[in-house]
Amino acid sequence: MTRPFHRRKALMTAASLAGLSALPGCAGARSRRHDLDADVRHLPVIRARNDRIDRITVCLRPFRAAGPRLEVEQVGRKSVVHNYGHGGSGWSLSWGTAKLAVERAAISPGQKIGVIGCGAIGLTTAIVAQQAGAQVTIYAQETPPFVRSARASGSWTPSSRIVKTSNLTPEFAARWEQMARYSFSCYQNLQGLPGNPIEWDTFYGLKSRDARPTPPDPIGFAELGDRIRDIEPQGNRVPVHDARLPYCEVLKQPNLIFNVTTYADYLMRQFFERGGKIRTMTLHHPSELTALPDPVFINCTGYGARALWNDESIIPVRGQIAWLIPQPEALFSMEYENVYVVSRRDGIVVQWQGEDMGHGYNRTDETPNVDEARRGVSIINGLYKSMGYNV
Template identity: 60%
Template sequence: MPITGLPRRQWLGSSVALGALGLLGACAGPARRTGLATDVPPLIAARADRISRITVCLRPFRAAGPRIETETLASKTVVHHYGHGGSGWSLSWGSAAAALDRAPPVQGIRVGVIGCGAIGLTTALVAQERGAIVTIHAAAPVSQARSARASGSWTPSSRIAKASDVTPAFAAQWETMARTSFARYQGMLGLPGMPIEWDRFYGLTARDAPPPAPDPIGFAELDNRIADMEPQGDRFETGDTALPYTRVHTKPNLIFNVASYGDYLLRLFLERGGRLEIRSFSHPSQLAGLPDPILFNCTGYGARALWGDTSIVPIRGQIAWLIPQPDALCSLYYRDIYVVSRRDGIVVQWLGHDMAQGYGRTDETADPAEARHAVEVLQSLYRGMGYAARDA
């Protein structure tokens, strides 16, 4: 799968040829558009001067999948819960339930959660639901954690493991985590600030696109296990030689407006009586001084340094953020770029042509040239669709 776990192979694969579906009305946009209104991505003003910031994040990848296991440290039980690759937001609720299942019963017990990203927050909330008294100890709250620099879409199998290391037990556990999380998200639709919502995804196959490159890393592909749960959408040939793309895969796409979603989770945790303490740990022995007998280690990529876990491989990912456009909420893939036009900003990411992009890179410095390239590719899509230079 390409970066975010979006099933590129699915939209590059067999397509249902629906043919040209008629022209839109003349006032609806460029005359060269073809198809139903929902077959055409809305216009995003893709210009380099609309880049408001560039962020970089390291996905905490483990070939065997996330580490969810228990260890004894002095008199404490430590439940390790990290290594969710490119799927941390998507799998968080189900993964948190799996981590709690491995811990001793927490009803009425003081629990410490180390980390306040997607995984730490959901672990803390599930622990509260099971009756624990929870304190989060973290170097940074969610708004400053790496989780805040994610694309924010439902990608439960993105860089979650290597195919060669996936056991039947892990595949089954992954499916349970994905189904549990998906169900939780359906219960969070329509909240103030729209932390979770459905948008429309457009997978556009460029006219002269090279064939998909083989995946040199060998990431696991597990999505077919949950194919019954998700809307699969439509695939069709545009039949319009004027368009810069020949095939379209369009479907509803579950997205996370990470700014409001992270804020919602943290508020919920505090409202339930949770405490947040900002502090950094440089060695596991420092955890022994915490008052909580049960600890959850949800430090993400930070676990590599804190616990000396060299099984965590960083996978660098950079986002060029364009100014939000509430009139153009959608997500799309085109020529190795992935875009999520969210309420809190438009994510534009260059994925590279194969799955090795960013693998093993620890560099979290922004690369403005890469950001500009990604935005220019998006701009070329809209120019190719006939939009004027002043629009895109």
């Protein structure tokens, strides 16, 4: 029963430690006390220390300059609908791209469908195919938690490394918008489930006082976010006047989070409850599909499509995460000096994003880089140290 009091006391201590009493909304507390966004005193504390890193993971984003491949191809007498190449947006766009792929598969009730791949795209595609009446078998080399999707930051990023500006067509932009809007609506229906696979947290974008101008993006990834501004909560920018703090502005906004461990488990259970089957196998050539019983396949092999389909249009974009021990008392996300942090229920993502957007582009190395992991953690450690915390 005493917990609320202690928590409040702890937060007040955090505020005074951080010297935030000079913030707008604190000094003029009487007139501003209902402006929740002006109050950034409640920045939770992440215990960013190297000895709290419990693993380092690396994932390759399957990027295609022209955007994901959603085409139908014949392999002998089998129809294959491709559904791969979702860059840094696979979880975010999964339901929308699944819907488009299943429409292209023109499923009739009771029809057998093979889905190749069991990551973010394969699992959602399999469930959408089941919803359309298909009997689905997933064929995959790996299942969660061993798929690349399991190593994602786990937030709503539908426009991350999805297409190059030079390849952007009005048709693709419209298709992307359709995928993003449909996925977003699905995620709103998945909140409040046991284990919270999907939930909103608060994102704090801390603008450093020493921030250098953002270097130009050397790759030319397109930014499509403006097309769906009406469905995304925008939040507020809060100026910070206390010169003792290392940041001068905070963007505070709601952030949609995927707790990937629980979410993948939820998707697997949904798939099995609808009668789905999984066969663990590695395909070495598309012609091997002719030996499988299903007449129609949906190919959701992500980066694996590069080798399997000999598709060199897939460019790997390497991304690494240092995972800190979870802190359920501090669930939120933030960005500071190019380090993205998502404190999820299943682990705290600390991702140093490199000097510019080209970081990781065309890099196939999936070996963890310990120095890079520690660099991100030490930047966040330094942030809290400058606020008076010994984390």
